[in-house]
Amino acid sequence: MSPDNPLHRRSFLKGTAALSLLGFSGVASATPGRDPGPKTDEILVGVSKHVDTRQAVEQHVPGNAEIVHENETLSYVAVKFPSEAPANARENFVDAVTKKEGVKYAEANATHEALYTTNDPQYGDQYAPQQVNADTAWDTTLGSSDVTVAVVDQGVKYDHPDLSAQFGSDEGYDFVDADSDPYPDVLADEYHGTHVAGIAAGTTNNDEGIGGISNASLLSGRALSEQGSGSTSDIADAVQWATDRGADVVNLSLGGGGYTNTMKNAVSYATTNGTLVVAAAGNDGQRSVSYPAAYSEALAVSALDPDETLASYSNYGPEIDVAAPGTNVLSCWTTSTEYESISGTSMATPVVSGVAALALSEFSLAPSDLRQHLRDTAVDVGLSDDQQGSGRVDAANAVTTTPGSGGGDGGDGDGGSGDSTTATASGTLSWYNDDDGYTYDWSYSSPSRVVVELDGPADADFDLFVSEGTGSPPTTSSYDYRSWTTDSQEQIAIDDPDDSAALGILVDRYSGSGDYTVTITETQ
Template identity: 75%
Template sequence: MTGNPTFNRRAFLKLSAAAGLTGMAGVTTATPGRSPGPKENEVLVGVSKAAGSPRRVVEEHLPGKARVVHENKTLGYVAVEFPDEASDEASENFISAITSRKHVKYAERNATHEALYTTNDPQYGSQYAPQQVNADVAWDTTLGSSNVTIAVVDQGVKYDHPDLSAQFGTDKGYDFVDTDDDPYPDVLADEYHGTHVAGIAAGTTDNDEGIGGISNSSLLSGRALSESGSGSTSDIADAIEWAADNGADVINLSLGGGGYTSTMKNAVSYATQQGSLVVAAAGNDGRRNVSYPAAYSECVAISALDPDGSLANYSNYGPEIDLAAPGTNVLSCWTTSTEYKEISGTSMATPVVSGVAGLALAQYDMSPADLRSHLKNTAVDIGLKDTEQGAGRVDAANAVETQPGGGGGSGGSSTTSTVDDSLTSSSDSDCWSYAWEYSSPSQVVVDLSGPSDADFDLYVDEGSGQCPTTNNYDYRSWSTDSTEQIVIDNPDTSTDLTVLVDSYSGSGSYTVTITETQ
């Protein structure tokens, strides 16, 4: 064992593994004829990296006229399409059967996600969102940097808009709806959401044109929602992976719906590990129920505020909320001759935070975990409940004027501990206990790095002192490879943190890294 002595082996467990019987790197081209947008007749099947090709594993067990129409080797899944005449029972039977096969980690419907906005009558007037988050004060320090990239995974973006063209380079992005390298909207009158979001985050400031976006960051467009404003889990997950692989520092997800899916969870986890901060909209149902993907622990979940600073009546809320930002009647870029328009939603609040993140990264070099903590440490308490505002309203001036580690939180210092060991087969698991360095850390990040030819998973318990198991845990990172991460905000330090490393398949050495931030 190497590393900090706060790690202790709780037990060397010989457990039966949870395995049953069993620019576009990693994303293969969809089968010709695959329809854009929602794909309600598809099932996504996740396959362990230890098995090699996901397509080969799944194709051996396809029923009837079902076929594999898409493969993502990086995220380790395939999409299986059932014919239109097939019953729901047929796909449910397939899900039940395929999950009992060797190397198959999950099977789930290719859920549909929607752009999270609420339209209202056209309103024209002065912007208020940049002023509410003190972006105008931050601009005295920096307007942002083209070296920082914000990826907008959404509808297509009108990248030749006069307030956006300067923020796009030669590579405008990728269209995952139509599978081509031009993410421009198909129908400008209908497909405005991505353009509006992009303008909030990074509409060009100080250019004598239209509005001022929060930051002058570079933009990438990952078109994953159709002109109807909806898209499939697979298209969105592929776009997230693509954005991370193409150097996005921030990935904006102003979308939601479809509930928890392993495919989307693995995508946001992958992006975080690649160095992208994923910022996501809480949802517009006006209830205590933060939508996915915002509810994943890897994402920064954003609630929406009215111009007076109160929680918008449409905004979802709950313990997963990290930050609040203005989302009602936000003026931004439009796709028609109107050029600018106000609309409302947590979709609009989310790129405000993405833009502030871009400003902060123009000043300081930070990892996604550090940036997330920095934005929360420098947020302003506006008197709402924690479930409504999280750490508070994001504040651009504080974010660029405050050195990371010295924010408005409890200090911002961090400590890191590591432990190295190995697993010999799919029947092996190690459990570790970790003694806290800080009495009240604001965040703990648990990282697992294992062999590339195996599939190791990570499980964490807090507050119980008991080793987690593959069936009983507080947090799980369960991707199709051996690179895993769990992020816990405001962890329970009443007992040691317990960590289980489990071999789903394969053997080899691994490293667990735990980072506490005050």
């Protein structure tokens, strides 16, 4: 570690029970008869990695409930209660099961909605690619088929004339109906995923219809029903599946389920395994960014009108990373009209996913670096930081600016020198009450970003906590940021961190033992 940027270590103790460990991977199939779409009668229970997930939970499931689904990679199960169960049955189960050894959380299987607003007037011309200077970027690259954008949404009409060339032999997976065909069930009703896919990667320069932002490959993870809603478990499973399939970008034009540990773990899993999650801010017109966009690892997108003012429906807030055109965006459709214009943060999000794919066609970037590059190369359109983040995303800047060199004129102070420094510390946790605390002294004045990463043992569950502006390590009950997936691969990213005092870091052993490394990357 740099002598100018030391990590100061402080060890202290915390009581935690030891656990026996077993290893698993993969997504289990849904139980036959499991209903598609929202699953309001289910509780999701997350269990520490390498504990037998089903065994750890099923002994505590009441007789009128049953385990109906399991995701071994994200280490959770879904417990279904009968609809006629007493109102407090689920609450009693959550209270009881979260006290059990090895259980990290229990929460409702929240419902998420597609984030779009239908608009009757049609624009005869496509304006979104021009507004983000994609046409200029295309002088450098149309995008590479080696880059994959996964659309986790409604099903995609993958035989659409402007989409078929972007799909390979395996179009994706249907998490709603649990089969290998993500094609929409009812074309007249299920158009959202197709519209989103066309914005991100409708085939450009093919003498057909519209031009998408990039010619990236597409992958469809159908997780929303014909009605545009879907459960946390289906969406989380789709994010994990897309990551394991090698998707470079996952587009989430959905939200409304609030904070859930299951979705947070899926987004963290994607980020630590090389996939950038791009998510819609929400369509309530409020200063409240929806989840999953509000998770620290996700790139949150607000929507602009054609005149580059904030769209009246767009949510906004300090979590916004970039803005993009979202009103009256023309794209692919599922019926005989083939193309329609609709509005929403759902439409702004795939614009950013397409720009991310263009950038990846030119540069090899980890998710956190790609996110920062899109912020660095964004253009200030005169809105507040809460409304535009670093600014309106710009495709031409993204493909012509060397990552880390700054550039752009974003609205929140990004676009500086782009210099970065890295410090590391290593340790071992083995006792049942082990944890290590550190403080990190800043290298730059007013750093634009800091990323804290934990790389722990594969057969253990270590968690990461961070505090700003305190000068001392956090505790597991008092912290500003927490990453506690069910394994030992954790990441916390903070934009414009508070540098008034040293950054506080805690590595906590939840189960298992072994060596770990903490890496802090600070960007000017």
